[in-house]
Amino acid sequence: MMRTPSLKRKNMAVPLRRLHHVSLHVSNGLKLAHDLVSKYKFNLFATRLTDKSRQVAFRKGTSVFVVNEGPVQGSVGLNEWPQDGGNGEHPDHAPRVHSEKHKLSNPSCLYDVHTHHPVDSVSNVCFEVEDVERSFKVLRQLGCNFLVPPTTVEDENGLVTYSVVKSIVGNVCHTLVDKTKYGGTFLPGFTIAEKDWSLEEEDLSCPVTHFDHITYASPRKSSHQVIGWYEKLFGFQRFFIDGDEDVDEGFVVNQEGVGLRLTAMQYWKCSKAGIALPFPDVKEPDCKFVIAESLPHEGRNQVDTFLEQHRGAGVQHVALYTKDIVSTAHAMAEAGVQFFSPPPAYYTEVGKLQEMEKVGLDPQRLSEHGILLDSDLQEVPSSQTGCSENRRYLLQVFTKPLFAEDTFFLELIERRGATGFGEGNIRALWRSVQAYMENERRDSQGENVQSAH
Numbered sequence: 001m002m003r004t005p006s007l008k009r010k011n012m013a014v015p016l017r018r019l020h021h022v023s024l025h026v027s028n029g030l031k032l033a034h035d036l037v038s039k040y041k042f043n044l045f046a047t048r049l050t051d052k053s054r055q056v057a058f059r060k061g062t063s064v065f066v067v068n069e070g071p072v073q074g075s076v077g078l079n080e081w082p083q084d085g086g087n088g089e090h091p092d093h094a095p096r097v098h099s100e101k102h103k104l105s106n107p108s109c110l111y112d113v114h115t116h117h118p119v120d121s122v123s124n125v126c127f128e129v130e131d132v133e134r135s136f137k138v139l140r141q142l143g144c145n146f147l148v149p150p151t152t153v154e155d156e157n158g159l160v161t162y163s164v165v166k167s168i169v170g171n172v173c174h175t176l177v178d179k180t181k182y183g184g185t186f187l188p189g190f191t192i193a194e195k196d197w198s199l200e201e202e203d204l205s206c207p208v209t210h211f212d213h214i215t216y217a218s219p220r221k222s223s224h225q226v227i228g229w230y231e232k233l234f235g236f237q238r239f240f241i242d243g244d245e246d247v248d249e250g251f252v253v254n255q256e257g258v259g260l261r262l263t264a265m266q267y268w269k270c271s272k273a274g275i276a277l278p279f280p281d282v283k284e285p286d287c288k289f290v291i292a293e294s295l296p297h298e299g300r301n302q303v304d305t306f307l308e309q310h311r312g313a314g315v316q317h318v319a320l321y322t323k324d325i326v327s328t329a330h331a332m333a334e335a336g337v338q339f340f341s342p343p344p345a346y347y348t349e350v351g352k353l354q355e356m357e358k359v360g361l362d363p364q365r366l367s368e369h370g371i372l373l374d375s376d377l378q379e380v381p382s383s384q385t386g387c388s389e390n391r392r393y394l395l396q397v398f399t400k401p402l403f404a405e406d407t408f409f410l411e412l413i414e415r416r417g418a419t420g421f422g423e424g425n426i427r428a429l430w431r432s433v434q435a436y437m438e439n440e441r442r443d444s445q446g447e448n449v450q451s452a453h
Ligand SMILES: O=C(O)C(=O)Cc1ccc(O)cc1
Pocket: 215, 262, 290, 292, 302, 303, 316, 319, 396, 411, 421, 422, 425, 426, 429, 430
C-alpha cells in the first residue's frame, strides 16, 4: 500500500468530533425499546422501520442509543413498534442513498452493518467527524478495515456522509458520520417522533446528561494492542486512572479476590493545561474508553464470563453520567430497574461511614439502591484549597444485565471532582457481581438437578 512520506504518522490520525450514538443489535428490539423508555427513562425520538429491519433511536441528554433489530423475514410484529408518521420531518418517501462503490438503494441497516452476532450485543459506537471521504483515505492508508465505504444519504434537510470501520475489539465497529451539511434532528432516513425531546426541560428526577465512559471486556494481554490501534487511527490518548499507574501494566486491582486490569483512553484531552481543544464548539465532555482484562489465577470472573457469553470481546457496559445519582437510581428502581448491591456491611463499615459523613451523604439513601462511594480525601496544603481536605469523590451504581445473556449492563455515575474510577468501588462492584454469578450458577445447577429427577 502507498504511503505519503511527508505525512507524519502522528498527525495522520483522524480526530473525532464527538460521540454521536451507541448502537445495539438485539433479537427482541421491542422489549429493549420498552425497557429503555419505561425503566431507564430514555425518550424515543426517531425511527426507521423498513420491511427488513427496525432501527429506533432513544435519547437522554446528549446520550443516544439506537436499537437495531433485523434483518427480519416478512413484517411480523411490525405493528407493535412505535409507528412512523411523526412530525413530518421525513415524509413517506425513502431517503436517497448514494454510494460510489456499492449500489445501496435501501440498505436494511442504515449507518451500521448487521454483524450477525450470535447474541445480543452493543456493537457500534458512532462518532461524528468533519470529513468522511478524507477520513476514509487516511484510515485506509493506515491499514484500517472498512465494512461500508463512504456513503451519502440525503433528505429534505440536507445530506450526511458515513462509513463504517471495523475495530480490533471483537465485534465492535465505528460508524463515522459527517453531519456538517445536515440540518435535521437526527439522520436522514429516520422519522422524527412528534415530540421534540431535546426541547424538553431537564428531567430533574433523572438528570442523565451524557455517556461518561464505555467499558470493553477484552482478552488477557490485549489492552496494549487495543490502545495502540485507537492512538494510531483516531489519535486517542492514554487516560491514567490512577496517579501511580504504570504505563504498561495499567491500573491493576488484584487484592481481596479481585483480578482486574484496567487501561483507559480518551479521544481528546480536557484543556486543563491550557491545551486547545480540537473542536471548541463541542461543549459536552468527551466519553472515555476503558479496557478491562481479567488477571490469571483468580478463578471465574465477570470479564471472562462476558467473553464466554458474548463469544468474544466487546462492550461490557456503558456508564451514564447523572447530576444526581440518588434520585436517578430511585426513579429507575421505582420503574423496575434492578441494581447490584454490595454486601450490607459496606454501609456500616466505620471507614465507609466516615467517608460518607465527610462528603455529606446519607448512608441510608445510598444503601437503598446499592450506590457505591469512592472518595479521595487527600490531605493537601490548605494554601492550595483553603481547607485541610480536598473532597473529590464519585458515586457509582451498576444495573443487572439488560439482555438475556450476561452481555451488557448500564452504570450510573455522578462525579464530584473525581475523574477516574474508584478502586474501592471496583472492588465492591466486583464482589457483588461475583456473588450474583455464584447465585445464578447455584440456581441453574439446582434447576438441572430438579429437571434430572
Ligand atoms: O469501575 C468502572 O466503572 C469500570 O468501568 C471498571 C470496571 C470494568 C469492568 C468490570 O468488570 C468492573 C469494573
